[in-house]
Amino acid sequence: MTTAQPLIQARGLVKRFGGFTAVDAIDVAVRAGEAFGFLGPNGAGKSSTMRMIGCVSPPSGGELRILGMDPVRDGPAIRARLGVCPQLDTLDPELTVRENLITYARYFGIARRVARLRAAELLDFVQLSERADSKVEPLSGGMKRRLTIARALVNEPEIVLLDEPTTGLDPQARHLVWERLFQLKQQGVTLVLTTHYMDEAEQLCDRLVVMDGGRIVAEGSPRVLIEQHSTREVVELRFAGESQEPFASKLDQLGERVEVLPDRVLLYVPDGDAAVAEVTALGLHPINVLVRRSGLEDVFLHLTGRTLID
C-alpha cells in the first residue's frame, strides 16, 4: 500500500465503561509499514485502545477507521486482515500446539492443507517445532507467548496488534520475540504494540505515543521524545546520610531539572561530566556517581509521574 492514507486513523476516539472513561478523545494515525507503540502505565487506556482497533470493542465516541473501513460495520472484513496477540493468552487448552494454529487458521477460512503448511512454518519461526504435539498447558510463559504470536500470523496479516508482547518473559524469550517482530517489520508488516518496557519501545518503535489517564500526553519517535522531554544526559548522585533532600536543595541551580528519590538525586543536564565537576566545586562529595544518556524511561517517568497508579 503506497497511499498516504493511514492504515489506522482515530479522531477523538473515546471508550467509556459505565461512568469511567478509559480512553478520552485520542487522535492516532498509524502509517503502513511502521512500528507504532502505545506507552503508558497500567490503566492508561492502552489495552482499551488496542481492543477497539482489533474490532472487538465498539468505540463509545469519536471516529475510527481501520484499513479504510468502519470497525463496527466491517468487523469481519477488517479482522480478516489483522493479527492479534492479546495481553492475556487465549490459547485453546484442549488442543495441541499445532492444532491451535490449524484451528485458528480455519476460523479465517484457510484451507486445512494450507493451514497445516503454515502451522509448520510458523512453529519453526517461533522455535516451537519440537513442541508441536504437546498440549498448551505444560508450556512455559515464554512458549505460550510465542505460540500466541505465531497464531496472530496465521492469516498473513497486514497489521499485527501486540498488547504487551513480552510482559512476564525472561530475557532470552524477550530477545527472541523482539528478533521475530523485527523480522516481521522488515517484511513490511505494520506493527502496533503496547508496552511499559522502555527498552522494548526504543528497540522496536519508529513512532510512539505516551498515554496517561486515557489521554495522549506525548507523541513522536523515541529520539524526538527524549529531545523534547528530557535533557541529553542524566547524572545520578547518591549522598551518605538519612535523607538526600538537604543535598538536593544545594543543586537547584545545576541542571534543567533536579529530581529527589529516596536513595539518590537525579540531575537532568546537557553535559554530565561538566555537571559532576560543578557538584565537586560546590564542595559536595557523593558516595556514588553515575553519568548516563537520557532514555525513554526518563521521558516516561517525567510525563506520567513516579507514583503508582494501580
Add this chain to the structure above:
Amino acid sequence: MVALVLPRLMDVSAASRRSASVAERNVSALKSIYWLLLVSGFVEPLLYLFSIGVGVGALVGDLTLPGGAVVSYAAFVAPAMLASSAMTGSFAETTFNFFGKMKYMKLYDGVIATPVQPFEIALGELTWAMIRGSAYSGAFLVVMVVMDLTTAARAAVAFPAAVLVGFTFGAIGMTIATFMRSWQDFDVLASAQFVLFLFSGTFIPAQAYPTLLRWLVEVTPLYRAVHLIRGITVGSSGWTWLLDIGYLLVVLAIGLFIASRRMSRLLYR
C-alpha cells in the same frame, strides 16, 4: 438486483463457513476421555427405559392414549426417553461445556479476534451439540426398533424430530449459559432439568394432572418434544404435531437470538 442479493448470499455462505469452523474445533478437541462422557449420554436413557419402561411397565400394564390407541407402558415411555436424552445431550454441550469455554478457557475471546462473530460461534456450538445429540437419538431409535417399541419407518421420521428437539434445547441451554455467573448456578439448572424430566408427560400422561397443572406442563418445551416424538413413534392421529414443531422452531429462533445478543454483549466489551 444481483448487486443487491449477491453480497447477502456471500454473507450467508461466509457465516455458515465460519460457524462450521467453530464446530470443527470441537472435533479436533475430541479425546479419549471425552468418548467416555459421550457413551454415558447414551446409556442413561437406556437405563431409564429398562428400569421404568420395562420394569415398572410390567406392573402398570397397557395404556390407552387420548387418541384411543392402546400401547404398552414401555412404548409410552420410550419416546419420552428419546426426547429427554436429546435434551440432556445438547444441554451438556451448550450449558456446561459452553460456559467453561466462554468463562474459564476464554476461548471465544480468541475466536472473536478472527472474522468469526458471536452469532456464528453460537450457531457453530449449536451444530456441534446437535451432532452429539443426534448420535444419541439415532442409537436409541435403533434400540426402540429392536425392542419392537416402534417400526423402522416411524423411527426414520422420529429421527429428524429428535434432531429438532436437540437443536431447540441447545439454543435454550446456550441462552441460560450466558446468564450463568458461576458453576454453582448449574445445580439450579440440574434441578430444573430433573423436574422437567419427571413431569413433562414422560412417565404419566399429562391428562392425569389437574387442569391448571396440566396446562402448565403442556407449555413446557420438553412436553412439546415428548408429545411430538410420541405422536410419531406410537402413531397418534391429528394435527397437533404441527403445533409442536412450530413451538420448537419459535423457541429455537428466540434462544439463538438471545444467546448471540448476550454473547455479543459479553465478548465485545
